[in-house]
Amino acid sequence: MPTPPRPIRNLGVIAHVDAGKTTLTEQMLFLGGGIRALGSVDRGTSHTDWMDVERERGISVRSAATTFRWRDVAINLIDTPGHVDFSAEVERSLRVLDGAVLVLSAVEGIQAQTVVLWKALRAMGIPTLLFINKTDRMGADPDRVLEEIRRQFTPMALPLPERGDTAVPAATLERMAEHDELLLEYWAEGRPVPPALLRERMAALVRAGTLFPVLTGSAIKGLGMDRLLDAVVDCLPAPGGDPEGPVSGVVFKLEHDKIMGRIAFVRLFNGSLRNRDAVANATQGTQEKITQIRRVFAHRHEDTGELMAGDIASVCGLQARIGDILGDPGPVPGAFRLAVPLLTVQAFAAQEADFPRLVSALKELADEDPMLELQWLREERELHLRIMGVIQMEVLASLLRTRFGLAASFGSPSVIYRETPARAGEGFIEYTMPKPCWAVLRFAIEPGERGSGVVYASAVRDDDMHYRYQNQVEKTLPEALKQGLHGWEVTDLKITLTAGQHHLVHTHPLDFAVATPMGIMNGLDATGTTLLEPMVDCAITVPAALGNRVIGDILQMRGSFESPELSGEAFRVVARVPVATSLDYPTRLGSLSGGRGVLSMSFAGYRECPLELGATSPRRGIDPRDHSKFIMAARKALQA
Ligand SMILES: Nc1nc2c(ncn2[C@@H]2O[C@H](COP(=O)(O)OP(=O)(O)OP(=O)(O)O)[C@@H](O)[C@H]2O)c(=O)[nH]1
Numbered sequence: 001m002p003t004p005p006r007p008i009r010n011l012g013v014i015a016h017v018d019a020g021k022t023t024l025t026e027q028m029l030f031l032g033g034g035i036r037a038l039g040s041v042d043r044g045t046s047h048t049d050w051m052d053v054e055r056e057r058g059i060s061v062r063s064a065a066t067t068f069r070w071r072d073v074a075i076n077l078i079d080t081p082g083h084v085d086f087s088a089e090v091e092r093s094l095r096v097l098d099g100a101v102l103v104l105s106a107v108e109g110i111q112a113q114t115v116v117l118w119k120a121l122r123a124m125g126i127p128t129l130l131f132i133n134k135t136d137r138m139g140a141d142p143d144r145v146l147e148e149i150r151r152q153f154t155p156m157a158l159p160l161p162e163r164g165d166t167a168v169p170a171a172t173l174e175r176m177a178e179h180d181e182l183l184l185e186y187w188a189e190g191r192p193v194p195p196a197l198l199r200e201r202m203a204a205l206v207r208a209g210t211l212f213p214v215l216t217g218s219a220i221k222g223l224g225m226d227r228l229l230d231a232v233v234d235c236l237p238a239p240g241g242d243p244e245g246p247v248s249g250v251v252f253k254l255e256h257d258k259i260m261g262r263i264a265f266v267r268l269f270n271g272s273l274r275n276r277d278a279v280a281n282a283t284q285g286t287q288e289k290i291t292q293i294r295r296v297f298a299h300r301h302e303d304t305g306e307l308m309a310g311d312i313a314s315v316c317g318l319q320a321r322i323g324d325i326l327g328d329p330g331p332v333p334g335a336f337r338l339a340v341p342l343l344t345v346q347a348f349a350a351q352e353a354d355f356p357r358l359v360s361a362l363k364e365l366a367d368e369d370p371m372l373e374l375q376w377l378r379e380e381r382e383l384h385l386r387i388m389g390v391i392q393m394e395v396l397a398s399l400l401r402t403r404f405g406l407a408a409s410f411g412s413p414s415v416i417y418r419e420t421p422a423r424a425g426e427g428f429i430e431y432t433m434p435k436p437c438w439a440v441l442r443f444a445i446e447p448g449e450r451g452s453g454v455v456y457a458s459a460v461r462d463d464d465m466h467y468r469y470q471n472q473v474e475k476t477l478p479e480a481l482k483q484g485l486h487g488w489e490v491t492d493l494k495i496t497l498t499a500g501q502h503h504l505v506h507t508h509p510l511d512f513a514v515a516t517p518m519g520i521m522n523g524l525d526a527t528g529t530t531l532l533e534p535m536v537d538c539a540i541t542v543p544a545a546l547g548n549r550v551i552g553d554i555l556q557m558r559g560s561f562e563s564p565e566l567s568g569e570a571f572r573v574v575a576r577v578p579v580a581t582s583l584d585y586p587t588r589l590g591s592l593s594g595g596r597g598v599l600s601m602s603f604a605g606y607r608e609c610p611l612e613l614g615a616t617s618p619r620r621g622i623d624p625r626d627h628s629k630f631i632m633a634a635r636k637a638l639q640a
């Protein structure tokens with residue numbers, strides 16, 4: 001029986017857009033013998049950017065997973081996209097990594113998305129190597145970037161000593177000694193540390209997430225690649241997990257194959273899977289059947305027939321969605337939210353006759369990627385999707401064309417607002433008619449802090465309202481909060497169930513699911529709601545002469561900014577602006593600055609917005625405030 005090659009590294013390459021991740025990946029595949037000839041992102045021939053739209057645009061859109069070898073270690077490498085529109089891909093990949101290479105440019109240094117990614121890596125405790133790329137470019141200054149990293153990220157970012165190095169800088173040793181007792185002894189006694197010991201302690205500190213080795217090089221010229229790969233093998237952890245244990249895995253990526261259909265990329269944390277195994281999909285509550293397990297190399301795959309704990313492979317036969325958990329959810333790390341879709345957009349078929357095909361194509365795409373949250377309004381014949389940005393729209397159009405042979409277009413995107421209670425208030429519902437039914441609920445609703453989401457508690461005793469009815473209220477809340485007074489999702493609030501009553505005879509099992517939306521809407525009517533709009537942080541760099549113009553733009557977009565900086569010929573400012581007013585700013589800045597402006601954006605949460613500057617969304621379905629109609633519809637839906 002074939003056993004997967006061990007040891008393994010599950011490695012992610014992560015960075016701001018254009019930092020050189022795919023170029024670096026190409027070099028690693030080449031050195032690892034995975035490919036015979038180097039491809040290039042600029043000529044559209046790299047191995048991991050294989051989608052048409054990736055090759056046309058020269059950016060990565062999907063995470064790509066491939067395996068190669070370095071010093072007898074199998075490296076499962078995930079090349080992630082850097083563009084913020086595709087943050088969801090990064091988010092999904094982060095869940096399955098044991099280690100990461102965070103790439104920075106030796107010219108641009110830390111960029112907006114680099115900060116976001118660094119925070120995510122630290123929050124998830126993923127051991128990280130830092131690679132300062134593009135040292136061949138004019139204006140490259142790796143020392144300055146290292147200083148930036150130390151100042152903004154961590155003082156524990158240390159240049160990795162060369163293998164042959166015997167003397168480690170005293171400052172480096174001192175830093176390490178703060179976290180390592182053995183090294184502390186050497187340092188205190190002023191004794192030189194044997195190089196082998198030093199390397200071993202260093203690796204241990206990296207694996208503990210305490211130390212962050214910094215390497216430099218040029219991916220395009222293939223400089224610094226061997227050292228980086230050595231560091232991956234020497235310093236980053238091998239996966240744990242017991243192949244004999246109960247199965248536990250997660251689907252982090254889906255591909256579509258003309259013959260095989262849906263192919264799921266699975267990282268297994270525990271247990272083993274084999275061809276023809278049945279496996280429980282814990283997320284969907286279904287049983288799935290595996291038809292084939294493959295290991296993916298740069299441009300071929302091998303039918304390995306088996307996947308063992310700690311490893312990554314592609315699995316055919318599953319109907320899973322991205323993010324689904326197979327088997328035991330216990331060992332699977334939670335997902336770290338990098339971004340949420342901020343825009344909604346309507347899709348149109350170029351030929352009216354293609355509408356039904358467009359519906360089924362988008363259903364298939366949304367089934368693979370739940371983030372799209374496809375809404376099909378049958379009566380209106382409308383299709384709405386949630387997206388991160390305009391580039392994602394182009395990608396969807398291209399997918400519809402290449403995979404489904406469909407010509408489709410999208411309307412102009414509109415912002416997804418939210419709502420939050422304007423003040424504290426109470427919601428009440430007595431659902432006792434038309435019989436048979438009995439559910440009485442009283443809620444206290446209070447505004448919560450920005451970003452706090454929905455906090456729910458019950459202050460009702462079991463005797464008054466059976467706990468399974470209380471559970472039903474809690475389960476119904478997300479649906480009840482999907483549309484507030486202005487049609488947007490209601491968030492940042494505290495809801496307390498202060499009173500509730502069931503009836504021993506009259507209460508029907510689903511009465512509280514019908515009553516909850518009515519009680520909540522009654523409460524929102526009492527509190528009123530404030531509109532919230534999504535914001536982005538923009539780091540803008542332009543030639544000094546354009547500084548005033550940019551400040552004017554920021555104010556006009558209803559933005560605010562902090563301490564603009566002038567260094568030499570460059571004007572730099574960090575601004576926070578509404579998504580609604582800044583959608584086309586990348587294009588506007590481009591033409592204003594003749595392409596010399598640099599702009600990076602990252603999501604900065606939601607903030608209050610006057611209703612007249614925002615928008616309302618038409619209600620879908622029946623308003624729970626229209627009790628008789630709502631009750632009829634809800635009963636019918638719940639019975640179905
Ligand atoms: N001069 C120089 N250019 C590089 C280097 N590495 C990458 N590039 C160039 O930088 C651009 C972006 O490279 P990619 O490898 O596509 O960057 P990426 O990080 O994968 O980009 P996304 O996946 O779209 O976020 C291309 O034009 C590369 O040729 C390098 O070391 N030196």
Ligand SMILES: [Mg+2]
Nearest residue numbers: 021022059060
């Ligand atoms: Mg790329």
